[in-house]
């Protein structure tokens with residue numbers, strides 16, 4: 001838990017310095033991307049400051065190592081990348097690889113250049129954490145557009161990322177929250193966002209004793225999604241904070257054989 005709080009603190013410090021970007025998002029462009037199932041944000045449009053990104057990468061790696069979440073050899077690799085001129089290129093590949101995977105899943109074959117990189121799983125984790133302050137500022141822009149309500153896909157309209165948390169609204173709608181940029185969008189109330197299984201008999205749902213959080217676990221693909229139940233809560237969802245508060249739920253889901 002301390003690990004997550006420290007990561008949150010590092011992200012907060014940088015996020016306060018990231019300007020709100022000017023993104024050319026219109027109702028028409030949202031409609032176009034909805035039809036093609038492609039995310040709206042281009043890498044070039046992210047308000048990325050290279051020295052802040054470097055600082056993020058190195059600080060995130062420090063925190064992860066301090067808590068034993070990063071092995072020494074990976075730590076050295078990440079630190080080297082944090083000093084390297086290639087950082088921007090690698091981050092661009094990481095960002096685009098997710099968008100390309102979405103396009104691939106709807107039938108257009110693509111080569112995933114990021115997956116071929118050394119230690120890409122570790123890098124994926126570090127870059128996801130390091131890029132959040134920048135991506136979440138972009139999400140703030142799209143979040144304000146009423147046309148976001150036409151988005152029907154289970155991946156993020158802004159960055160193409162997958163949801164890793166959801167929130168149940170007081171009117172019992174379910175909104176998915178992107179694991180990369182924290183954009184929120186309305187989606188089906190029960191179906192699995194990872195494989196689209198909507199067979200009620202194949203969705204296992206359980207809640208914390210206080211009813212504040214739920215898990216929807218899919219018996220078709222064995223993945224699960226957590227939810228913050230806004231019907232029983234006194235404050236709005238706070239993705240990073242709620243991710244920490246629900247660590248025991250993750251343990252319970254994993255114990256039952258599901259993965260995140």
Ligand SMILES: [Zn+2]
Pocket residue numbers: 156157158159160161178179180181182183
């Ligand atoms: Zn996103």
Ligand SMILES: [Zn+2]
Pocket residue numbers: 192193194195196197218219220221222223
């Ligand atoms: Zn599923």
